[in-house]
Amino acid sequence: MAAQRNPREVRIIGIGTGSPAHVTGQAIDALRECDVFLVADKGEVKDELVAVRRLICEAFLDEGTFRIVTVTDPERGPDAHRDRAAYRTGVDAWHAARAERYAEIIDGLPAGETVGFLVWGDPAFYDSTIRIVDAVAQRLPLRVRVTAGLSAIQVLAAEHGIVLNGIGQPVHITTGRRLVDEWSPALGTVVVMLDASLRCRELVERAPDLTIHWGAYLGLPQQVLRAGRLADVIDEIVGVRARLRQEHGWVMDTYALTPASPLDAQDAGVAVLVGDHGE
Structure with missing residues (x-):
């Protein structure tokens, strides 16, 4: 009978949105426990995401004490054109392919190394x-x-100096894919993730007086912020986002939508939706 292997130690570490200043003391301790970091390689246009992770490691770890192994990310389909069922099927397949690649690499690492x-x-x-x-x-x-x-x-809330929830009210988290179908003034402030298409444009006719607080590359040197009445600034935000994506090859952005009436926002609470890095 083959001897049972000891479990491999794995650390999943939140590192903030790009700035070494976002890395907590607890995260630094976790970084120092690791021998090798597995980082998804999403192609040349997103090399900066790998580079930022490398810089964060170099900021807190001694040279020669760690390795970074890039793992080619599996191809992912055009999510924007999929219905909800096809989207879920595609994401599940992508996750399974990622897991298979990570398992192969982890299985081949020297015994005792922490990932x-x-x-x-x-x-x-x-x-x-x-x-x-x-x-x-x-x-x-x-x-x-x-x-x-x-x-x-x-980070979005801090950079804009806003509070996301009404007093004693909940925060709702959803995605750009669900925004238009779910949005109602009763939700209060809505913060939006995974919205490469900026679907808030579709709310302009229904709610032109919504206030939008938008931010891209939050925490990075190229951070960009915009805020104002949705009907007044959405075209500018769409243009800025397109330009930034062309310049950098990628963009992560997040925005919050707040009802025109502060009393409505306070009574209804907040909903949150966020950028385009994907799950």
């Missing part, structure tokens, strides 16, 4: 890493610990 995953923002908000590592754990024995990070939701 780290550097998660943009916080692992709990619209990120697939925990799910994928859970799938890897179906193939290999793992012992996993998760460290929270500063999310784009928090």
Whole structure:
């Protein structure tokens, strides 16, 4: 009978939205426990995302104490043109392919090495890493610990100097894909993730007086912010986003929509939706 292997130690670490200043003391301790970091390689246009992760490691770890292994990310279909069922099927297949690649690499690492995953923002908000590592754990024995990070939701609010929830009211989190069907003034402020199409444009006729607070590359040197009445500034935001994506090859953005009446916002609470990095 083959000897049972000891579980591989894995750390899933939220690193904030790009700035080393976002990395918490707890996250630094977790970084220092890792021997090798697995980072998804999404192609040349997103090399900067790998580079930022490398810079964060170099900021807190001694040279020669860690390795970064890039893993070619599986192809993912055109989500914007899929219905809800096809979208879920496509994401599930993408997650399974990722898990298979990570499992192969982790299985080949020297015994005793601790593996780290550097998660943009916080692992709990619209990120697939925990799910994928859970799938890897179906193939290999793992012992996993998760460290929270500063999310784009928090950074957006701080950079604009706004409060997301009404007093004693809930925060609702959803995606750009669901925004138009779900939006109602009763939701109060709505913050939006995974919205590469800026579908808030479709709300202009229904609610032109919504206030939008928008931010791209939050926490990075190229951060861009815009705010104003939705009907007045949405065309500018669409143009700025397109220009930034062309310049950098990628963009992560988040926005909040607040009803015109402060009393309505206070009574109804907040909904949150966020950028285009995908799950």
